[in-house]
Amino acid sequence: MKLRSQVAGCGAYLPERILTNRELAERLDTSDEWIRQRTGIGERRVAASGELTSDLAFRAAERALSTAGMSGSDLDLLVLATATPDNTFPATAAKVQARLGMTGGAAFDVQAVCAGFIFALAVADNALRLGQARSALVIGAETFSRILDWHDRSTCVLFGDGAGALVLKAVSPTTRGGRYILSNHLHSDGRQYDILYVDGGPSSTCSSGLLRMEGREVFRQAVQHLSDVVDEALRANELTGADIDWLVPHQANSRIIDSIGRRLGLPPEKIVMTIERHANTSAASIPLALELAVSDGRIKAGDLVLMEALGGGLSWGASLVRW
Numbered sequence: 001m002k003l004r005s006q007v008a009g010c011g012a013y014l015p016e017r018i019l020t021n022r023e024l025a026e027r028l029d030t031s032d033e034w035i036r037q038r039t040g041i042g043e044r045r046v047a048a049s050g051e052l053t054s055d056l057a058f059r060a061a062e063r064a065l066s067t068a069g070m071s072g073s074d075l076d077l078l079v080l081a082t083a084t085p086d087n088t089f090p091a092t093a094a095k096v097q098a099r100l101g102m103t104g105g106a107a108f109d110v111q112a113v114c115a116g117f118i119f120a121l122a123v124a125d126n127a128l129r130l131g132q133a134r135s136a137l138v139i140g141a142e143t144f145s146r147i148l149d150w151h152d153r154s155t156c157v158l159f160g161d162g163a164g165a166l167v168l169k170a171v172s173p174t175t176r177g178g179r180y181i182l183s184n185h186l187h188s189d190g191r192q193y194d195i196l197y198v199d200g201g202p203s204s205t206c207s208s209g210l211l212r213m214e215g216r217e218v219f220r221q222a223v224q225h226l227s228d229v230v231d232e233a234l235r236a237n238e239l240t241g242a243d244i245d246w247l248v249p250h251q252a253n254s255r256i257i258d259s260i261g262r263r264l265g266l267p268p269e270k271i272v273m274t275i276e277r278h279a280n281t282s283a284a285s286i287p288l289a290l291e292l293a294v295s296d297g298r299i300k301a302g303d304l305v306l307m308e309a310l311g312g313g314l315s316w317g318a319s320l321v322r323w
């Protein structure tokens, strides 16, 4: 029997501490005006000391399960996208699995940095389509505040901490309304490894390292690759930009998002933007934005939602979902 993945629930969590541009401008040679104009960011959340990626992930997961009317024991797959795991190993997903009371199935991490949520969603969708799992929890969770060089104004102003999660259930594609993930499109170009990376890791140095980025080059490639991958997703489903109800992009820079919106011919009110309040939360940014737009009533059952993201690797992708 053919199977597809339907979204059954959605949740998110942000740490309490808000760090504003103005506070950053007191410590660094930057300004609220520069950060807003170049990126659209106004503030970001920062995890408390001792608050780990797994803590954020667990809270988002609990909320997603609650909206789905499910508990951890109903799950048979947990895929967690993160570039900031609690430990080098085991997977942060394993810790979250135990805290959720999920005792069966598999739990593992996926690492595609800011594109991680799309990659994790694709992995879970494939497992559900193949009948390897009947229900899955897909989480994007990050504590980027721990890998930032707080003396480097060109990177530390850009990122924030947070987590978001989706619950997926396997359904028959004949289900009324065709509400399921239509397709996922993944790409990587490892030749661009050095334009966005963390300068540490267990195999190369003794420390976990700090984020380094050639921002202008990442920006240029992001606009190109994201334009191409949204076209690819629409073509694969014989759709056009006019069919999209909501664009839910990775929130790296409002100028990148605006250019993708223009390419799709979408008015700004059809684009879910959280960058002003959340900054770039890497793998968490898309599920955080989804949760916001679902809870405030914008995204409704049956809407066509397009998600896209690009991050270190470079890796990028898009997913189309009939919500």
Ligand code: ACO
Pocket (backbone or CB within 6 Å): 029, 030, 031, 034, 035, 038, 039, 113, 114, 115, 153, 154, 155, 157, 196, 214, 215, 216, 217, 218, 219, 222, 252, 253, 256, 280, 282, 310, 311, 312
């Ligand atoms: N405040 C004030 N001035 C700054 C700051 C700051 N926080 N940061 C940089 N500047 C200065 C630079 O030093 C430079 O000064 P100079 O002209 O005297 O040399 C000037 O501003 C312009 O710098 P650019 O880097 O050219 O600025 P740009 O307009 O490209 O904006 C930015 C930088 C915001 C980083 C942009 O390039 C960007 O958003 N890039 C893409 C980021 C992205 O998409 N990342 C992918 C996901 S992240 C992930 O995967 C982990």
